[in-house]
Amino acid sequence: MTRAMEKYLRGGLGGTAFCPGCGHGILLGALLRAVDRIGIHQDDLLFVSGIGCAAWIPSPNIGADTLHTLHGRAVAFATGAKIASPKMTTIVVSGDGDISSIGGNHLIHAARRDTDLTVICANNQIYGMTGGQTACTTPVGARTATDPAGNPHRPFDLCQLVIGAGARYAARYPITRPPMLVDAIEKAIRTPGFTFVEAISPCPTQFGRRNDTPDVGDLYEKVEALCIDRENAESMTFDERLKHFVIGEFRP
Numbered sequence: 001m002t003r004a005m006e007k008y009l010r011g012g013l014g015g016t017a018f019c020p021g022c023g024h025g026i027l028l029g030a031l032l033r034a035v036d037r038i039g040i041h042q043d044d045l046l047f048v049s050g051i052g053c054a055a056w057i058p059s060p061n062i063g064a065d066t067l068h069t070l071h072g073r074a075v076a077f078a079t080g081a082k083i084a085s086p087k088m089t090t091i092v093v094s095g096d097g098d099i100s101s102i103g104g105n106h107l108i109h110a111a112r113r114d115t116d117l118t119v120i121c122a123n124n125q126i127y128g129m130t131g132g133q134t135a136c137t138t139p140v141g142a143r144t145a146t147d148p149a150g151n152p153h154r155p156f157d158l159c160q161l162v163i164g165a166g167a168r169y170a171a172r173y174p175i176t177r178p179p180m181l182v183d184a185i186e187k188a189i190r191t192p193g194f195t196f197v198e199a200i201s202p203c204p205t206q207f208g209r210r211n212d213t214p215d216v217g218d219l220y221e222k223v224e225a226l227c228i229d230r231e232n233a234e235s236m237t238f239d240e241r242l243k244h245f246v247i248g249e250f251r252p
Contacts, residue, residue: 100156119196200227
C-alpha cells in the first residue's frame with residue numbers, strides 16, 4: 001500500500017489475514033484508491049462484510065465504520081444500515097460464497113428494490129476460508145473439497161444475475177487489471193441505486209492447489225488468459241463463454 005493510502009488503514013494490525021498470493025490484498029488497494037478519488041470522508045463510510053476470506057478486506061483493515069456480520073447476511077445488514085443512515089456511503093465487500101451462494105436471495109432482492117448500495121464481490125470461485133467447497137461460481141469441471149472429481153454444474157454469471165434483478169450498474173474485472181478495477185468501483189459508488197462489481201481474485205491455497213495450479217504466478221497468468229472482453233464474447237457460444245471470464249461493464 002502506498003503512503004498516500006495509509007490514512008485509510010487502521011494502525012497496529014501488523015499484517016493481513018490473507019494467504020500468500022491471495023488477490024484480496026490487491027482488491028483492498030483498488031477499493032481504497034476508488035474511495036480516495038471520490039473524496040469520501042471516512043466518517044461518511046460504512047463497510048459491511050459477512051464470513052469468509054474476503055470479509056476480512058474491510059474489517060479490520062479499513063479505518064472507517066465496519067460491520068462484520070453473519071455468513072450470507074452482509075447485504076441484509078447493509079440494507080438495514082442504509083435505511084437507518086441514508087446519508088452514509090454503504091459498501092458491501094465479501095466473497096462469492098458469502099454474497100451469492102449463502103446470501104443469493106438477499107443479493108437479488110436488494111437489486112430488485114434498487115437499494116442504494118454498492119456490492120463488491122471478491123470471486124475466487126470456491127469457498128476459501130471454510131474448507132474449499134464448491135460454490136455457485138465454481139467452473140464446470142473444477143475440483144473442490146465437495147466435488148473432487150470436478151464440479152458438474154454450470155456457475156452463475158453474477159453480473160447478468162444482478163442486471164436481470166434490476167441493478168443500475170455491474171462490472172467484472174480481475175485483480176490482475178487494477179486500473180480497470182479501480183475505475184469500475186469508482187463508477188459503482190458514484191452511481192445512485194444498487195450497483196455491483198465482481199472482482200476475480202485468485203485463490204492459490206484452495207482453488208489453485210486443487211486444480212493443479214498452486215504456483216501464484218501460474219495461477220495469475222491463467223486467470224489473465226481466461227479473461228475476454230464483453231464485446232469479443234458476443235460471438236462465442238454459451239458453452240464457450242462458460243470457459244472464460246467475460247470482463248467489462250454491464251448495464252440494463
